[in-house]
Amino acid sequence: MIITVASGKGGTGKTTVAVNLALSLDSVNLLDCDVEEPNVHTLLHPSDIQTSPVTVPTPIVDQEKCTLCGKCAEFCQFNAMFVGKTKVMIFNEMCHSCGGCVIVCPEKAITEVERPVGNIHESDIGNIHLVYGELKIGEPIATTIIHSVKTHISKDGLNILDAPPGTACPVLETMNESDYLVLVTEPTPFGLHDLAMTVDVVRELGIPLGVIINRAGIGDDGVVNYCKENDIEILMEIPFDRHIAELYSRGVPFVQEMPEWRQKFKDLFNHIERLIKNAK
Ligand code: SF4
Numbered sequence: 001m002i003i004t005v006a007s008g009k010g011g012t013g014k015t016t017v018a019v020n021l022a023l024s025l026d027s028v029n030l031l032d033c034d035v036e037e038p039n040v041h042t043l044l045h046p047s048d049i050q051t052s053p054v055t056v057p058t059p060i061v062d063q064e065k066c067t068l069c070g071k072c073a074e075f076c077q078f079n080a081m082f083v084g085k086t087k088v089m090i091f092n093e094m095c096h097s098c099g100g101c102v103i104v105c106p107e108k109a110i111t112e113v114e115r116p117v118g119n120i121h122e123s124d125i126g127n128i129h130l131v132y133g134e135l136k137i138g139e140p141i142a143t144t145i146i147h148s149v150k151t152h153i154s155k156d157g158l159n160i161l162d163a164p165p166g167t168a169c170p171v172l173e174t175m176n177e178s179d180y181l182v183l184v185t186e187p188t189p190f191g192l193h194d195l196a197m198t199v200d201v202v203r204e205l206g207i208p209l210g211v212i213i214n215r216a217g218i219g220d221d222g223v224v225n226y227c228k229e230n231d232i233e234i235l236m237e238i239p240f241d242r243h244i245a246e247l248y249s250r251g252v253p254f255v256q257e258m259p260e261w262r263q264k265f266k267d268l269f270n271h272i273e274r275l276i277k278n279a280k
Pocket residue numbers: 059075076077078079080081090094095096097098099100101102
């Protein structure tokens with residue numbers, strides 16, 4: 001089972017929900033797919049971490065064999081190659097590792113080498129097996145690392161995925177194949193705006209979804225009314241609470257200090273599990 005926690009923008013409490021939900025259940029595979037700014041581990045403080053590199057095939061040109069015919073640059077859809085007067089240049093950041101240039105080169109002058117673009121980290125913390133990816137600074141293509149994180153999805157167990165913020169490719173890559181989406185928002189006009197944008201995208205994917213309102217009590221009724229009008233279930237409301245905010249500012253998941261919330265998250269999971277079963 002794959003439950004993805006997402007939000008239209010950062011700072012809404014998405015990671016807090018993913019972590020508190022995971023801590024409230026028995027055995028969870030928790031995957032942080034926010035590879036540009038992973039922060040699940042900052043709440044769980046893993047100690048024994050295994051790290052493995054993520055690499056992508058990247059072309060290199062043997063300038064001795066190259067006749068500067070230009071076929072590689074002509075083929076490349078991503079403008080990652082430039083054929084100059086004396087040599088071919090490759091812009092690694094723009095390369096999508098499609099391998100096409102290797103095939104089209106008539107002189108067999110292009111080969112591929114593995115280039116590191118980030119890392120995957122793994123650790124066990126109590127009931128949680130944590131996997132998080134980290135994109136190298138300067139590397140633009142997050143989806144490669146997200147894909148690597150998702151290879152750690154357990155087929156038989158429960159997987160909770162913390163998605164990157166926004167509605168762009170990395171979010172869709174994360175949500176893809178999910179059984180259920182939990183969208184976390186705030187009851188403010190900004191929260192509503194981002195929620196509506198995310199719902200529009202998610203509805204295209206056809207994945208069932210529900211909303212958690214974080215910092216309930218601030219703002220207005222816009223999100224509640226929107227959910228009613230669009231037949232979206234509000235799964236939980238987390239109040240704007242001084243104690244929760246203070247724990248958050250200290251990097252402490254609030255279920256660890258407020259055990260009554262563990263049952264609420266357990267109930268939330270049981271409810272989502274029923275919704276997933278009924279949808280199948
Ligand atoms: S591998 Fe694909 S994307 Fe990269 S340079 Fe070659 S053709 Fe362009």
